[in-house]
Amino acid sequence: MASHQSPVTNNQFMKKEIVNRAADNIRILSAAMVEKAKSGHPGGAMGGADFINILFSEFLNWDPEDMTWRNRDRFFLDPGHMSPMLYSMLTLTGNFTLDDIKNFRQWGSPTPGHPEVDVKRGIENTSGPLGQGHTMAIGAAIAERFLCARFGEWMSHKTYAYISDGGIQEEISQGAGRLSGFLGLHNLIMFFDSNDIQLSTKTSSVTAEDTAAKYSAWGWQVITINGNDQDEIRASLMKATQEKARPTLIIGKTVMGKGAVDANGGSFEGQTSTHGMPLGEAGASFEKTIENLFGNPADPFVIFPEVAQYYKEVLQKKAASARVRKEEEKKWEAAFPELAQKLNRYFSGRAPVMEVDQVVQKDDIATRSASSNVLSWLSKNVENMIVASADLSNSDKTDGFLKNTRAFIKGDFNGAFLQAGVAELTMAAIANGIALHGGVIVACGTFFVFSDYMKPAVRLAALMGLPVKYVWTHDAFRVGEDGPTHQPVEQEAQIRLMEQLKNHQGENSVLVLRPADVHETTHAWKLALENTKTPTALILTRQNVPTLPAQPGSTRIADAAQIAKGAYIVKDTANPDIILLANGSEVSTQLAGAQKLEEMGLKVCVVSAPSEGLFRKQPGEYQQKVFPPHVPIFGLTAGLPVTLQGLAGPKGKVFGLDHFGYSAPFRVLDEKFGFTADNVVKQVTAFLNELK
Numbered sequence: 001m002a003s004h005q006s007p008v009t010n011n012q013f014m015k016k017e018i019v020n021r022a023a024d025n026i027r028i029l030s031a032a033m034v035e036k037a038k039s040g041h042p043g044g045a046m047g048g049a050d051f052i053n054i055l056f057s058e059f060l061n062w063d064p065e066d067m068t069w070r071n072r073d074r075f076f077l078d079p080g081h082m083s084p085m086l087y088s089m090l091t092l093t094g095n096f097t098l099d100d101i102k103n104f105r106q107w108g109s110p111t112p113g114h115p116e117v118d119v120k121r122g123i124e125n126t127s128g129p130l131g132q133g134h135t136m137a138i139g140a141a142i143a144e145r146f147l148c149a150r151f152g153e154w155m156s157h158k159t160y161a162y163i164s165d166g167g168i169q170e171e172i173s174q175g176a177g178r179l180s181g182f183l184g185l186h187n188l189i190m191f192f193d194s195n196d197i198q199l200s201t202k203t204s205s206v207t208a209e210d211t212a213a214k215y216s217a218w219g220w221q222v223i224t225i226n227g228n229d230q231d232e233i234r235a236s237l238m239k240a241t242q243e244k245a246r247p248t249l250i251i252g253k254t255v256m257g258k259g260a261v262d263a264n265g266g267s268f269e270g271q272t273s274t275h276g277m278p279l280g281e282a283g284a285s286f287e288k289t290i291e292n293l294f295g296n297p298a299d300p301f302v303i304f305p306e307v308a309q310y311y312k313e314v315l316q317k318k319a320a321s322a323r324v325r326k327e328e329e330k331k332w333e334a335a336f337p338e339l340a341q342k343l344n345r346y347f348s349g350r351a352p353v354m355e356v357d358q359v360v361q362k363d364d365i366a367t368r369s370a371s372s373n374v375l376s377w378l379s380k381n382v383e384n385m386i387v388a389s390a391d392l393s394n395s396d397k398t399d400g401f402l403k404n405t406r407a408f409i410k411g412d413f414n415g416a417f418l419q420a421g422v423a424e425l426t427m428a429a430i431a432n433g434i435a436l437h438g439g440v441i442v443a444c445g446t447f448f449v450f451s452d453y454m455k456p457a458v459r460l461a462a463l464m465g466l467p468v469k470y471v472w473t474h475d476a477f478r479v480g481e482d483g484p485t486h487q488p489v490e491q492e493a494q495i496r497l498m499e500q501l502k503n504h505q506g507e508n509s510v511l512v513l514r515p516a517d518v519h520e521t522t523h524a525w526k527l528a529l530e531n532t533k534t535p536t537a538l539i540l541t542r543q544n545v546p547t548l549p550a551q552p553g554s555t556r557i558a559d560a561a562q563i564a565k566g567a568y569i570v571k572d573t574a575n576p577d578i579i580l581l582a583n584g585s586e587v588s589t590q591l592a593g594a595q596k597l598e599e600m601g602l603k604v605c606v607v608s609a610p611s612e613g614l615f616r617k618q619p620g621e622y623q624q625k626v627f628p629p630h631v632p633i634f635g636l637t638a639g640l641p642v643t644l645q646g647l648a649g650p651k652g653k654v655f656g657l658d659h660f661g662y663s664a665p666f667r668v669l670d671e672k673f674g675f676t677a678d679n680v681v682k683q684v685t686a687f688l689n690e691l692k
């Protein structure tokens with residue numbers, strides 16, 4: 001319970017009082033919005049109020065008049081369920097109105113149950129899946145170091161993360177903690193809201209770890225404080241901001257539901273039930289709690305006049321110091337106009353121009369190697385790009401980028417490569433944070449089968465509309481000898497579902513491209529770069545694939561530009577008897593089958609369809625040109641048949657895998673599984689007979 005009874009004796013005491021009053025205001029608003037919405041999480045928000053209040057009012061640098069100021073400090077929330085705390089905080093700063101928070105969790109309100117990225121209102125990241133929020137902060141901290149290494153420390157800023165027991169327990173925190181300690185991200189300060197309560201139990205029911213020792217072992221500075229004591233919060237933040245070599249973890253021992261009381265006025269603090277339901281439902285008394293916090297239960301949605309005045313002054317100070325920083329920025333821009341132009345271009349988010357003809361490709365190589373050649377070109381021509389790999393750079397061929405740069409190490413961010421270690425989910429969430437920071441283009445690679453380890457972060461990238469590029473190689477059973485654990489089958493069908501799922505801007509939430517040869521791979525990368533609105537997945541082969549033949553009078557690189565339409569004809573014929581459909585390495589198998597079918601007197605068209613999502617966006621006329629109605633379609637896919645069934649249509653036939661792979665050389669698997677020209681002939685003949 002906060003103390004307000006003592007008489008005001010001096011300025012310092014008044015300051016203390018007003019800070020506590022502001023924290024209580026956050027508690028009241030948080031409890032009130034959950035009570036009104038009849039759902040939400042009040043307890044954690046009430047416990048964290050003291051920290052967030054001091055962080056925002058005394059430490060976090062931003063420009064209230066220019067929320068997207070690129071050199072602002074970033075604040076990343078991990079426990080999205082604590083949204084009431086953040087919304088209440090941002091109501092005191094004028095980014096939300098009282099009406100906004102009265103409409104918490106309602107249709108059309110800017111206050112969804114879990115925060116969704118909205119930088120203009122001070123929400124840096126979408127959060128909710130525990131563990132990802134603080135890992136995104138690490139991405140932002142890396143992006144900041146990368147940019148400072150190139151443009152100077154004048155643009156440095158802090159990145160703050162707020163984590164709870166849930167985030168600490170999530171496995172992703174292992175990768176996040178290891179990497180930030182390893183990289184010495186001193187610009188990263190994380191507050192651990194350690195209230196010993198989680199959703200269904202006390203933390204003591206599931207863990208006995210020494211969290212401080214764990215983070216220390218990773219190379220963090222760890223400070224443990226009473227997280228509800230403003231002096232200790234202030235002192236720890238002061239120490240953290242002065243640290244020059246290590247990230248800082250402030251373990252704040254906080255009280256769940258701080259200030260909550262029951263109907264008799266007895267303490268209702270530290271109760272698991274207040275984690276996830278309105279106070280009234282949890283067993284506390286909402287009215288008595290608001291009274292206990294010196295609010296008015298009949299009208300809890302109020303910013304106390306003295307708190308309003310205090311935050312007015314806070315905002316004036318923020319704006320004034322941002323003005324000073326911006327003066328310095330202007331001086332830098334005047335002194336280095338070319339660099340300034342470059343920096344502006346980076347932060348504009350505009351796609352760099354990729355000249356496909358400049359990329360040196362070799363025919364008949366694996367599409368992962370073709371991707372490597374593109375990455376090599378990018379490393380020399382796109383200076384604001386970071387590429388990461390989860391310890392597979394020499395296999396996923398992101399080393400095409402790495403060979404012209406070097407990996408980040410502690411104190412040196414002049415390179416542009418992140419060796420994430422074996423931590424795919426961490427890598428993907430870091431990539432999201434890099435993208436959220438702005439100014440940097442980011443790609444990350446691993447084996448396609450391990451995209452499963454990345455999905456939760458890919459999903460958030462898709463929801464947030466972040467232009468992260470995924471380099472997923474070893475795309476099918478043709479991985480071969482490594483066997484079924486390493487041979488993706490169902491993964492393509494899974495990721496293509498995201499082409500059907502629209503983000504809140506109405507875009508296909510992920511662009512998925514599985515190129516058929518080296519030239520399609522070059523164009524796929526061009527599309528990936530130009531796609532600044534959603535993530536792009538590049539699905540690439542391990543094994544060599546033949547370069548498809550160019551159309552008469554054309555070049556293959558020119559023909560391959562048609563992948564921008566999602567599907568296009570790679571072998572045409574008038575009045576075809578059958579259309580053979582595939583993407584990736586199966587296109588050349590279909591072409592080989594087509595040749596045999598033609599020798600048998602059939603007229604055959606072959607279509608390469610690297611992205612159904614893109615194809616569905618083309619005019620109906622084009623779609624009918626590629627797939628004229630009434631011409632039967634035979635699809636071949638190394639994935640599940642459903643991967644191509646949408647394009648093949650209900651009357652089409654798709655030959656794919658309906659089982660896991662097996663360990664054997666890929667040529668043997670081709671024969672065993674029927675991925676040969678001869679089997680194409682057999683399947684098509686049977687299919688056409690069925691149609692007779």
Ligand SMILES: Cc1ncc(C[n+]2csc(CCOP(=O)(O)OP(=O)(O)O)c2C)c(N)n1
Pocket residue numbers: 041043044045079081082128129130131164165166167195197198199275
């Ligand atoms: C990945 C993930 N798993 C599960 C949940 C559901 N969930 C929401 S909050 C929570 C535990 C919360 O405990 P803590 O992080 O300590 O928050 P507090 O109780 O302090 O509010 C869980 C399991 C989630 N949001 N994300």
